[in-house]
Amino acid sequence: MRALQYRSIGSAPEVVEIPTPEPGPGQVRLKVTAAGLCHSDTFLMGLPAEQYIYGLPLTLGHEGAGIVDKLGDGATGVAVGDSVAVYGPWGCGHCHACSEGRENYCTNAGALGIAPPGLGAPGAMADYLIVDDSRHLIPLDDLDPVDTVSLTDAGLTPYHAIVSCLDRLYPGSTAVVIGAGGLGHVAIQILRAITSARIVALDIDEDKLALAREVGADLTFPSNTDAVAAIRNATGGVGAQVVFDFVGTQPTLDIAQQSVAMDGKIQIVGIGGGVLPTGFFSTPFGASVQAPYWGSRSELIEVFDLARRGFVKVHVERFTLEEAPHAYERLHAGTISGRAVVVPHAEG
Incomplete structure (x- = not known):
């Protein structure tokens, strides 16, 4: 064969x-x-x-x-x-x-x-x-x-990451999806199907941001140095209750760290090699970081x-x-x- x-x-x-x-x-x-x-x-x-x-x-x-x-x-x-x-x-x-x-x-x-x-x-x-x-x-x-x-x-991995955060994805909450590619565009659809959270998608590629909007993202922003300010502005300064990073590089993890809300959650799904320290003076009070698998x-x-x-x-x-x-x-x-x-x- x-x-x-x-x-x-x-x-x-x-x-x-x-x-x-x-x-x-x-x-x-x-x-x-x-x-x-x-x-x-x-x-x-x-x-x-x-x-x-x-x-x-x-x-x-x-x-x-x-x-x-x-x-x-x-x-x-x-x-x-x-x-x-x-x-x-x-x-x-x-x-x-x-x-x-x-x-x-x-x-x-x-x-x-x-x-x-x-x-x-x-x-x-x-x-x-x-x-x-x-x-x-x-x-x-x-x-x-x-x-x-x-x-x-590409469906099971984001689904697993999302269902473990359902307590934070309540009406009025914000979920950020970093990376709107193979897993990210499916994650957006799952978020739309099983939660009432507002969905913000980030990517460096405009075609993938267009795909994110097509499949249900409420807001899309370029994944660059302005992304944190855009997320903070969109959430009235509060930040996102959950950030799903489907890239996992150091720049995307830095965005996640700076845009998550207090008592929020960061889900590191991508295997881009970045590392995210957590604790006092690193992540907001109550925020947790997880690396879910499949x-x-x-x-x-x-x-x-x-x-x-x-x-x-x-x-x-x-x-x-x-x-x-x-x-x-x-x-x-x-x-x-x-x-x-x-x-x-x-x-x-």
Whole structure:
């Protein structure tokens, strides 16, 4: 089968031929219908050798959807022909967090060598994908896999960050979204769907600010040195009750630190390498800082329900598997509007 693999440190990913995998006991094989690209992929491919921990060669793609193609011995819960999406943050299935469906916070995954597909385990940028357990498959039913595969990360991650702040997103509150790209434009839609907060979006790209307005932002400002003053002015000097930073660089974290309200919350979602100190004389009184990771299985079900009801729609650019290396080049250059999705079997 074909697979898009990262094969050596510092090199571009390439499409190669590898053996088609067979599902082991309890495993499920999918014929991949869609696989999403993510900035996390470009982040790991940019790591130096001493920091890279994901194994080589690595088949990329931690956002995946497919048709159940073959069941391993003892696999239950799905049937051949089912259209499903993959819940990516795999855990042990037995610890306290996993028992609650919060496998994104599994306490045993690292010690047991359990890794998400595309982030250690073979990913979805291939003709076929092995999923370790059917509990990591969420029914898509009537949802289009290409239009919705990105929700497994670009929807789940902001949803998880937002629902943990619902107590602060009351009527009259303000939520700031820094970065209106792949995750940010979905976050704006989720905020619009499940809260009554006023939504302010920041970005350095005017096209992405236009997308933010299109999907529901009340106000948009350039993400520059004037952004803090603009947010303070828009909130009567109070600041934002919650700031969601989907970039995570030092300049964006500085904006978050200076624009959050007292007793507010900063959610650092982006992995841009910035660091935000917190405490007296650093952040406003009562303000907290959190770095949420992915989301729970039940939250992913809820995200798909929002999509079924038309509240969330990902702006997608489609690519074939052979075009995937170019898609990553564009993602790195910041020229993808919304989310890039690879369709391995473009002709069905």
